[in-house]
Each structure stands twice: as structure tokens, then as C-alpha cells.
Amino acid sequence: MHHFHYREGELCAEEVPLRDLAERYGTPLYVYSHATLTRHIRRFQRAFGDDVLVAYSVKANPNLAVIAALAAEGAGADVVSRGELQRALAAGVPPERIVFAGVGKRRDELELALARGILQLNVEVEGELELLDELGRARGAPAPVALRVNPDVPADTHRYIQTGNKADKFGIPLEEAPAMFRRAAALPGVEPVGVACHIGSQILRLEPFAEALARVRQLVLDLRAEGIDLRRIDIGGGLGVRYRDETPPTLEDYAGIVRKAVGDLGCELAAEPGRVILANAGVLLTRVLYRKEVGEKRFVIVDQAMNDLQRPALYDAFHDVWPVKEATQRIPADVVGPICETSDFLSRDGDVPDAQPGDLLCAMSAGAYGRSMSSNYNSRARAAEVLVRGDEAFLIQERETLESLWAGERIPGFLGG
Numbered sequence: 261m262h263h264f265h266y267r268e269g270e271l272c273a274e275e276v277p278l279r280d281l282a283e284r285y286g287t288p289l290y291v292y293s294h295a296t297l298t299r300h301i302r303r304f305q306r307a308f309g310d311d312v313l314v315a316y317s318v319k320a321n322p323n324l325a326v327i328a329a330l331a332a333e334g335a336g337a338d339v340v341s342r343g344e345l346q347r348a349l350a351a352g353v354p355p356e357r358i359v360f361a362g363v364g365k366r367r368d369e370l371e372l373a374l375a376r377g378i379l380q381l382n383v384e385v386e387g388e389l390e391l392l393d394e395l396g397r398a399r400g401a402p403a404p405v406a407l408r409v410n411p412d413v414p415a416d417t418h419r420y421i422q423t424g425n426k427a428d429k430f431g432i433p434l435e436e437a438p439a440m441f442r443r444a445a446a447l448p449g450v451e452p453v454g455v456a457c458h459i460g461s462q463i464l465r466l467e468p469f470a471e472a473l474a475r476v477r478q479l480v481l482d483l484r485a486e487g488i489d490l491r492r493i494d495i496g497g498g499l500g501v502r503y504r505d506e507t508p509p510t511l512e513d514y515a516g517i518v519r520k521a522v523g524d525l526g527c528e529l530a531a532e533p534g535r536v537i538l539a540n541a542g543v544l545l546t547r548v549l550y551r552k553e554v555g556e557k558r559f560v561i562v563d564q565a566m567n568d569l570q571r572p573a574l575y576d577a578f579h580d581v582w583p584v585k586e587a588t589q590r591i592p593a594d595v596v597g598p599i600c601e602t603s604d605f606l607s608r609d610g611d612v613p614d615a616q617p618g619d620l621l622c623a624m625s626a627g628a629y630g631r632s633m634s635s636n637y638n639s640r641a642r643a644a645e646v647l648v649r650g651d652e653a654f655l656i657q658e659r660e661t662l663e664s665l666w667a668g669e670r671i672p673g674f675l676g677g
């Protein structure tokens with residue numbers, strides 16, 4: 261469900277015609293709908309209940325305005341780097357609603373997290389546990405730690421975004437987890453407060469979640485029997501969304517299997533959703549530059565490229581392409597960007613709008629892992645971002661200037677610099 265719809269033949273974000281935004285801010289342009297993202301966070305919170313901490317996964321879309329909009333609805337933040345931690349704090353997320361996850365955190369990152377008093381650090385490697393013990397002792401206050409376990413449950417999703425297989429770099433193998441928890445319990449500088457688990461992203465069936473949580477449940481019970489009483493279970497993120505014709509589980513069903521698996525343990529719950537909140541709350545607006553035909557093949561060349569939206573190139577991901585002008589025929593063609601790689605396509609052999617040079621198109625469902633994964637490849641400035649609320653549009657990220665791309669570069673003296 262989202263708030264991008266046609267009014268009088270023109271695609272609008274809420275009440276604002278996308279054509280107006282393209283004229284005002286240029287293209288390519290990321291456009292988000294405030295009503296959509298607040299609707300999603302509210303539905304997530306309603307499905308799970310007020311007592312569950314919904315820590316929005318900042319990596320999906322780290323714009324300060326986006327984080328602030330979600331924080332205004334009571335969301336916390338799941339961060340994985342110093343940059344994301346500082347963003348979450350700058351956007352006004354209370355430290356006690358921040359979870360710091362990630363495969364390996366630097367000392368300065370851990371120090372900042374402890375100094376700011378965040379809720380919990382998710383640890384998945386012994387060396388980091390030891391470093392936290394040292395830092396916790398030095399501070400005279402134990403570091404609140406959850407251990408992330410790897411439940412060895414394959415998630416039915418692109419291989420690059422599965423994280424719960426035994427051979428993946430993520431988490432502590434389930435069979436080694438009890439020993440790690442014992443270790444954590446014995447270290448004076450850390451306090452084991454919880455267990456965390458995340459098996460992947462864009463997961464469209466509930467069974468892998470249920471399976472992983474059943475394993476987490478058993479671990480919590482086994483540890484409890486030994487006198488290690490964990491007070492929090494962090495279920496991670498990963499719920500899939502509709503990009504084409506997928507039918508993802510409802511939030512209510514997802515919350516239902518979580519409650520069924522671990523609801524009776526008396527533990528607090530935390531969740532780290534990203535995609536399900538943001539993906540369908542954003543589009544990437546682009547203008548057609550040229551048309552080209554090579555034999556049978558038709559290409560629509562647009563001004564967005566794989567540096568703006570990497571998902572098709574990286575995961576062969578599908579993003580529907582909608583015309584801004586409603587009454588546009590659809591034809592089989594490739595929608596491609598100007599970058600010098602064959603992987604620079606938005607849609608390949610798809611059924612796409614028969615758009616002409618100058619027309620505007622939209623890559624749908626681009627709110628999550630869109631702008632956040634964009635790069636400067638081919639020395640392209642990254643796109644601007646606009647947040648629409650009702651009939652108002654707010655520029656929440658200026659378009660990068662080209663000068664800023666090389667502002668930090670230096671030509672050594674021997675080359676004339």
C-alpha cells in the first residue's frame with residue numbers, strides 16, 4: 261500500500277504531481293511519501309503491540325528526515341556503523357531506543373555507543389565481546405550486550421541477502437552460543453541482556469522466521485535453566501515486500517508467529533524492520549533522454565543509472581516502471597542508464613512505458629536500499645531527495661554538487677598541484 265497514484269492522468273506523490281517536483285528539483289530524484297512511511301510504521305507497531313521496540317533499520321534509508329519522521333512515531337533505530345549511530349542521534353532518536361548491530365565494530369564506535377548510553381550492542385564475534393568487557397570495566401558500567409546467533413536456517417531470498425546459513429559470516433553458530441553466553445555472563449565488563457537473530461532480507465514466507473525463532477526459544481530456555489536469564493529477544497528484520505506480484509505475509513501474521521514462538525517467555529521484544537517500512541514509500545523519478553533500436557531490441561535511455569539505484573545490477577532486482585503521464589502504452593524494451601556497463605539497467609526485457617525523450621518515468625518501490633546504496637560511479641553526483649506530505653514537498657537532501665566529488669582530492673606537487 262502506498263500513496264503514489266494517478267490524478268487527472270498524472271502520477272502524484274500524495275497530492276503533489278511528480279512532474280512539478282521534476283521541474284523544481286531536477287532528475288534523477290528520490291521522492292518519498294510521508295503518509296506511506298508513517299502508515300507502515302504505525303501498522304507495524306499496531307501488529308506487534310506497544311511493548312515491542314520497533315528499531316527502524318537505518319541502512320534502508322538513512323536520511324535524517326526519514327529517521328526523524330519515524331522517531332516521531334515512537335520508532336527507535338537499528339544502526340550498524342558510527343555514521344548511522346550519529347545520524348540516529350542527530351535525528352532525535354533517544355539512545356535508549358538504539359540497537360547497534362554489525363559484524364565488526366571498531367573501538368571508537370563501541371566507545372561512542374557506551375558513552376551515549378544506547379540500549380544494546382549486538383555482538384557476533386568473541387573478540388568484540390572481549391573489547392566491550394575491557395571498555396565496560398574501564399567505564400565502571402557493564403556494556404549491555406545481546407549475542408547474535410546464526411540459527412542455520414536458509415531464507416528463501418537472493419543469496420547475497422541471506423544471512424542465516426551456517427556458512428555465512430553472520431552470528432555465532434547456535435551450538436557455540438551457550439558457551440559464549442556463559443563467557444559473557446562471567447565477564448565483569450559486559451552484561452548479557454539478550455539474544456539477536458536476523459536471517460536475511462526480502463523474505464516472503466513465514467516458515468524460516470518460525471524455524472529460526474523456535475531455535476532461539478530453545479536457547480533462551482536452555483540458558484535460563486543454567487541461571488542465565490535473558491530479558492530481550494531481538495528478532496531482526498527481513499520481512500519482504502511486493503515489488504512485482506509477490507504476496508508477502510501480513511504484518512499481523514508475522515507478529516502472530518513471533519508471539520507464538522517466543523511470546524510466552526516473558527522477554528521484551530525488539531524488531532529491526534527496514535524494507536517493509538520504506539521500500540514502497542519511495543520512488544526514483546527519472547527523465548527519458550533518448551530512444552534507441554538495435555535490431556529487434558528497444559532501449560529507453562534514462563537519466564538515472566546504476567549508481568542511483570544499484571538493486572537491479574547487484575541483485576537482478578525488479579522495480580516496476582511507471583509513466584508519470586498515465587495514458588502511456590507499454591512495450592517490451594530495456595530501460596537503461598548512461599553508465600558504461602551492461603549491468604546498468606533499470607528494467608531488462610520488461611514491459612515498460614513507451615516513453616519518448618523528455619517524458620518522465622518512475623522506478624517504483626525504491627524507498628529502501630535505493631539512495632542509501634547509491635554511489636558516485638562515473639563521477640555522477642548523487643540524487644536529491646524530497647519528502648512529500650499532503651500537498652507540500654520538502655527538499656530533504658540537496659543534489660550533490662560535482663565540485664564536492666573532488667573537493668577532497670589532491671594533485672601532488674610533482675604533477676603540478
Ligand code: LLP
Binds near residue numbers: 362
Ligand atoms: N537487521 C539486520 C541485522 C540486518 O542485517 C538488516 C538488513 C535489517 C535488520 C533490515 O532488514 P530489512 O527489514 O530491511 O529486510 N541491500 C539489500 C538488502 C540488505 C539487507 C541488509 N540487512 C537490498 O537492496 O535488497
